[in-house]
Amino acid sequence: MDDTPKNAQIFRYHFVVIAQNINETFWQSVKSGAQNAGQKYAAAVEFIGPEVQDDDEELKYLNIAIACNVDGIAVYVTDKSKLSPVINKAVERGINVVTIESDDKNSRRKAYIGPNNYEIGAAQASLVREAVNGESNVALIFGGNYAENQDSSEELLQSFKKSIESDKNIRLKSVKNSGSSYFGAEKIIRNILYDEPDINTVVCTSSDDTLEIARVLLDLNKTSDITVIGYGYSSQVRDYIKNGVIFGSVYENPEKTGSKSIECLVNLLNMKDVSSNINTGVYKVTRNNLVSNSDGL
Structure with missing residues (x-):
């Protein structure tokens, strides 16, 4: 049976x-x-x-x-x-x-x-170009999958650089790595705010980093000081875009x-x-x- x-x-x-x-x-x-x-x-x-x-x-x-x-x-x-x-x-x-x-x-x-990592880098550069009214000094933050994978991060980085090289108003000033810690992004954005005041645009490569950076900027009332290009398409990311905390996001499925x-x-x-x-x-x-x-x- x-x-x-x-x-x-x-x-x-x-x-x-x-x-x-x-x-x-x-x-x-x-x-x-x-x-x-x-x-x-x-x-x-x-x-x-x-x-x-x-x-x-x-x-x-x-x-x-x-x-x-x-x-x-x-x-x-x-x-x-x-x-x-x-x-x-x-x-x-x-x-x-x-x-x-x-x-x-x-x-x-x-x-x-x-x-395709090259497509991601180009898409991020495109969003920076859409967001910028005037000069943009950019910090690119590698997190999530990109924090530990040198090949993937290098492909994205080279694509981003190539995509902005003809635009004199956009300069990549800093490349950072948030590591595997959830709070790595919080430390980075706080350091940028206090130690690198010329940076006015942050580009993220992970959804978790995006949410953490948005939270810190809201807590410090600094959302008007930093333009955030996020990563991911979660409901939280979409809410931040809707409310103007994040300009836009690159995402995959x-x-x-x-x-x-x-x-x-x-x-x-x-x-x-x-x-x-x-x-x-x-x-x-x-x-x-x-x-x-x-x-x-």
């Missing part, structure tokens, strides 16, 4: 998604997308990763997934020197691996799923990254053609298109 509950789902696949930081707002959205896709494809999806960015802990989870002989792995790559050999080991053992948000082209991964990673792993198992680079898109939002803007979401 079958004791399986009538409503119990029978899984055909077992996938693991390894995040950079499972507590970050961004990665929780990736998790949601992956798990929704898991339901669609009858796949059990485990979402694991360090609570604070830790290369060695990511490596541990990757090795555990291989030892469990899962059907596929989606992994964020921080330190290529550590992760590449293990990604290759997984593929050699017949486990498909895709990279998400951060690529490792020289490994044997099957595909990269995520946004992390849920799409999560769902596409599972879809890709399913297609690989079923011997379907898969693109080696799946671009999930980059979008911009300001108060002018806040109501109608739902691209990719």
Whole structure:
């Protein structure tokens, strides 16, 4: 007699998604997308990763997934020197691996799923140009995924520089890193306000940093002193845009990254053609298109 509950789902696949930081707002959205896709494809999806960015802990989870002989792995790559050999080991053992948000082209991964960093840098520069009436001295703050990944941050930085090089009114004065601490952005914005008064525009690369910087500027009644170009499309970010605390935001669709990673792993198992680079898109939002803007979401 079958004791399986009538409503119990029978899984055909077992996938693991390894995040950079499972507590970050961004990665929780990736998790949601992956798990929704898991339901669609009858796949059990485990979402694991360090609570604070830790290369060695990511490596541990990757090795555990291989030892469990899962059907596929989606992994964020921080330190290529550590992760590449293990990604290759997984593929050699017949486990498909895709990279998400951060690529490792020289490994044997099957595909990269995520946004194009050059597009993000160009979009951020475009928003600065829209926001500026006169001269703008910019601080670019790397946080979230970009805080620990040198390749991704360098691609974004070079794109941003190239996009503003013909505009004499916009100058990149400072590049900062908020690290893995939630309060890193608070320290940075306070230092800018008191030690770098010439900076009047801040560009963020993470939703958490955006919210923290907006909160500090509100608390100090300094929202008119600093133009904020944010990152992300959460309800809190949209509220800050609506109220003029943030000028605009560049965002991607992390849920799409999560769902596409599972879809890709399913297609690989079923011997379907898969693109080696799946671009999930980059979008911009300001108060002018806040109501109608739902691209990719």
